Amino acid sequence: MNGADTAFVLISAALVMLMTPGLAFFYGGMVRVKSALNMLMMSFVSLGIVTVLWVLFGYSLAFGDDAGAGLLGDLGHIGFKGIGPETLTGGKEGIPVFAFALFQLMFAVITPALMSGALADRVKFSAWALFITLWVSVVYFPVAHWVWQADGWLFKLKVIDFAGGTAVHINAGIGALAAVLVVGKRIGFKKDPMRPHSLPLVVLGTGLLWFGWFGFNAGSALAANGTAANMAMNTQVATGAAMLGWLAYERIRHGAFTTLGAASGAVAGLVAITPSGAAVNAFGALLIGVVAGAVCSWAVSLKFRFGFDDSLDVVGVHLVGGVIGTLLVGLLATDGVGGATQLGRQAAGAFSVMAYSFTVSWLLAKLVDKTIGFRATEDDEVGGIDQAFHAETAYDLTGVGAVARSAAPAPQRPAGTPEQAGPDQAGTPQNKKVDV
Template sequence: MDADTAWVLVSAALVLFMVPGLALFYGGMVGQKNVLNMMNMNLYCLGIVPILWAVVGYGFASGDWDFPLFGDFDAFWLNGVDDMVAKREFVFGMTFAAITPALISGAVAGRMKFSAWAIFVPLWSFIVYSPVVYWIYGGEGWIFNLPAHDFAGGTAIHINAGAAALALVLVLGPRKGWPRDVDFPHNLPLVLLGAGILWFGWFGFNAGSALASDATASHAFLTTFLAAAAGMCSWMLAETIKDGKPTALGIASGIVAALVAITPAAGFVGAMSSIVIGAAAGVLCFLAIGLKLRYKYDDSLDVVGIHMFGGIIGGVLIGFFADSGAIEGADFIDGVFFGGGELLGNQIISIVAVMAYSFVATYIIAMVLHRTMGIRSSADDESVGLDQSLHAETAYNN
């Protein structure tokens, strides 16, 4: 096994580990009666999405025919995925495909039917996720050829999932009693543990996206580390200025917000620029989570505020900070601060297009499910808690 294959496979394992990390992160943030439901929604994605990816999703996201909107079906049933390079890239992409819909689950915590979630995830993965991945990373994808930069999935994953989360919560409606009478995070140590696992796994997420054990991977590892540290500090500062005290939830949220923002930029910006991006994400995402109260959408665990806005922040700032001189052997379009003028407009076009497509397509999927099987749990089920009513179990024996 060569070094590149070893690094990509290790990175894939790190990304897979992020899903149970996300389950802990989200699980600690919900009320005690919905912990297992939240974790089940995340872990389900590790079951259904890899199967779909193997059967049809991979080809739809990476086909090589001359078409700008989606791939082909040549890789149906893993046809042609034979050599070592193809298999390692398939496996790496499979972990990304699994975690993306899991991100959406935090927005609908405490009120979506698990049966509806079980249908929503494969539909969304095929109709929304795979085409967007093709746009951005497929050799004939229109965003790839625009060109716009997205190193590890800020647009393809975080903005995509955030826009979908917004559409889904608008169809579902708010939790009973929201915003005043809802459960608070029941276990902050779980949240911090989950955030730590996410930070650890994110090195595979970003540095692994170099798809090689090389200078770009090392650089992405460095920028990921620095951005997350800066995001944690800036969120704590913003929270202290506004509310008087830093909180454990704020520390965890600042880390994740900055990791989201550096994801599209990790292999395109210099180390010191990554600190600026992380710090900006910490402050701006802290402010963005308040928009749900102003505009009255119940994004339970701030998926829109952290993932959609964090992805936007990182994607737009690439247009200013992209610096091919910062990475050995790099060759890409520079940002405004390093002599380039074209990239910023391309970044904005790609972000707006993915947001619009994801929001509209998700809204349609959600409305179809709403009109057919129903997607909202009953009021009685929500009062009892989804752990007991939908899964016949509880997280704790009191």
């Protein structure tokens, strides 16, 4: 066993695990107060559901011996059958299979969580839990086998996807679009303001994602080596460039540099460099980042043009960013790899995953909708799905005004002095509602 590589992969797995709570904060700050907890839970619950499925059959379907045609692994490792603490990957010097399985588990956890942002504010929590159970089983596990297992058909086609541009981001982005088309628009879409309730939470989530993404990308080398170092450097370069690309576009288009734009641009860069970072140099990473930032900033507006309610821009950032990174590696890959042939391979990988994931995701969303119902009731959606599904609220705002008033001493007036005009007489409404 190579101890240094094993330690590196275990640390990388922990970093990728942190990305899911980071994503929860990123998405949670972007929604309104009444659904903040639900948004956190839609990401967080994936840590439980997918972990159990991974042990039962997920690892075997994704990384078991090929069951035929490079489409799916067999069931030879159900419950990690045949794998022990000393079972190693590679040749004489490898890492424990459990270290690799743990690292890949965290990829499987965050992929369906990415989809949750597209459905914010309007789906039943139980329906979401059922949907991601079905989705990772029928969509994610097979696609991971295609892309990363040596017998997978996209692997054999020599499609470059170092850390998940197709299996994670394109897969989640197009799957989210399919689910959105089944579930429908939020009440008040394009009419009511639906601004983020906490941009500080969004920035916190972005920071955790950025931090964890070094494990996501560099850890995919599965060794503490030069490839990991190159991938880590390119991750930073592309992310910074994408942030600037997004900000430049929105300054030209909308006249402002927004905090939400900076956070979204950073995530777009992280997405785009994921498949390509190990195959390009630093200048290639700069170009990928700038293009991803600007194009994704433009792409998020498409939901208003085409009328699909992708609540938190999963399609515009993850699908579009994943496609950009996957295709550009065909043009920018170094060491003689890039060119028309590689671009064709990359396109085949991207669009085959899109076709499969969209079709199956739409069917699964329809199945959930027709059986237990995917959409929350109108009353629950308007009143707030935090209270409806979790019996909690993100912030306890009750009594805040009363506490402040009771802390101040009551004014004393001389005996016989008439009372001053109160708020009603002064024309200020006593029961004015405040939208929080």
